[in-house]
Amino acid sequence: MSKFADIQIDPAIVKRAAQGDSRAHEIIYRAFATPVYSICLRFTKVPAHAEDLVQETFIEVMRSIARFRGEAALGSWIRRIAVSKALMFLRSAWTKRGQSLADDWHDVTEGAVQAHGVSGRPDDAMDLDAALANLPDVARAVVWLHDVEGFTHKEIAGLMGKTESFSKSQLSRAYMRLRPMLEDARQETQPEGAVVRSY
Amino acid sequence: MGHDETGNRQEDDEMICALTANEQSLLQQKLRELPETMPPREVWNRIREQAEAEGIFKRATASRRRMWFVGSGLAATVLLAVLNLTLMQTQPESVVVPQNLPTNTAALTTLQTLMVQSRELERDLRSLPTEPRVMRASTVATISDLEDRIAAIDYQLNDPDVKMTPGDRELFWRERVRLMNSLLQLRYAQAQRAAF
Numbered sequence: 001m002s003k004f005a006d007i008q009i010d011p012a013i014v015k016r017a018a019q020g021d022s023r024a025h026e027i028i029y030r031a032f033a034t035p036v037y038s039i040c041l042r043f044t045k046v047p048a049h050a051e052d053l054v055q056e057t058f059i060e061v062m063r064s065i066a067r068f069r070g071e072a073a074l075g076s077w078i079r080r081i082a083v084s085k086a087l088m089f090l091r092s093a094w095t096k097r098g099q100s101l102a103d104d105w106h107d108v109t110e111g112a113v114q115a116h117g118v119s120g121r122p123d124d125a126m127d128l129d130a131a132l133a134n135l136p137d138v139a140r141a142v143v144w145l146h147d148v149e150g151f152t153h154k155e156i157a158g159l160m161g162k163t164e165s166f167s168k169s170q171l172s173r174a175y176m177r178l179r180p181m182l183e184d185a186r187q188e189t190q191p192e193g194a195v196v197r198s199y
Numbered sequence: 200m201g202h203d204e205t206g207n208r209q210e211d212d213e214m215i216c217a218l219t220a221n222e223q224s225l226l227q228q229k230l231r232e233l234p235e236t237m238p239p240r241e242v243w244n245r246i247r248e249q250a251e252a253e254g255i256f257k258r259a260t261a262s263r264r265r266m267w268f269v270g271s272g273l274a275a276t277v278l279l280a281v282l283n284l285t286l287m288q289t290q291p292e293s294v295v296v297p298q299n300l301p302t303n304t305a306a307l308t309t310l311q312t313l314m315v316q317s318r319e320l321e322r323d324l325r326s327l328p329t330e331p332r333v334m335r336a337s338t339v340a341t342i343s344d345l346e347d348r349i350a351a352i353d354y355q356l357n358d359p360d361v362k363m364t365p366g367d368r369e370l371f372w373r374e375r376v377r378l379m380n381s382l383l384q385l386r387y388a389q390a391q392r393a394a395f
Binding site for chain 1: 217218222223225226227229230231233235236237238239242243245246247249250253255256340341344347348351352355363366367370371373374377
């Protein structure tokens with residue numbers, strides 16, 4: 001589970017926020033701003049877009065917190081709002097480009113990936129952040145939701161308005177792209193003379 | 200997540216053939232260790248302005264004011280007693296935690312108890328060895344985040360232009376104690392790791 005789950009807020013503060021108390025809202029914002037911004041930045045890659053999404057997320061939190069019944073953790077609830085806003089943004093970006101969700105792998109050519117310092121050769125030093133950033137938007141979102149936020153493919157499919165197979169296929173393709181990075185990590189941790197398994 | 204969801208995830212994982220279970224686990228670990236990023240400070244100002252423009256806060260203020268007026272005489276007495284606390288009236292601008300609080304906790308109000316707890320947590324924090332020079336990026340980010348949140352609360356508590364009700368003040372102190380606790384636990388774990 002992501003860092004959202006680690007953040008605890010006093011129920012009294014949530015209650016005050018539900019009454020519209022600006023100071024209680026500020027406490028909630030200060031607590032969750034970093035994970036919300038991080039997830040938005042991870043999805044959009046553009047700080048200005050991520051800032052807009054943070055604003056939209058917390059305004060939505062303020063408008064809706066009176067309806068928050070505390071059945072789930074506050075962090076999970078805020079995370080779902082942030083994810084929903086970020087996916088909505090990506091969907092509108094795809095729509096503007098006249099693309100569907102499925103075909104944005106065409107955006108990322110091998111050349112573009114290498115130009116950003118990420119190659120397919122396992123012996124190259126690669127940065128996971130850069131590799132992730134170079135995935136197509138939708139694949140990056142699926143990887144993040146599945147592997148970091150702990151969403152199931154069924155949940156991801158529901159959020160994206162797609163099928164579970166679509167989500168699994170995106171994750172599988174993304175893994176193929178990210179796999180060379182794991183070779184590097186394993187080589188770094190192998191003792192000298194150890195046999196490194198090849199794939 | 201429930202049992203059904205755990206089951207779904209197992210099925211999900213079996214369907215992903217591009218990585219072995221170990222590789223997937225390693226990738227997930229590396230992804231979770233990626234540092235988080237704080238939004239610029241002006242983002243809160245933008246949110247607050249929009250909330251004020253939409254009347255989200257204004258409605259709440261009116262509602263809270265009504266709550267104050269319908270409060271019982273006893274509540275009013277308690278409120279006056281709290282308002283008359285000298286420590287609140289004479290709180291120095293540059294020091295958040297008052298140093299002259301009584302130590303007999305039985306005689307303390309909730310607010311005073313929180314202040315004492317905060318002071319003790321600061322003392323415990325100071326007693327820990329200095330931070331190691333080499334730290335995990337995620338730890339640095341978490342410590343920095345906690346310190347920023349504490350600083351933001353201190354700013355509110357110390358700013359003479361910020362008018363707070365006793366309830367607000369208690370809320371802020373409670374949050375400060377909670378954050379200080381988290382910071383202390385993190386720094387303590389860090390100190391233990393450095394010792395081995």
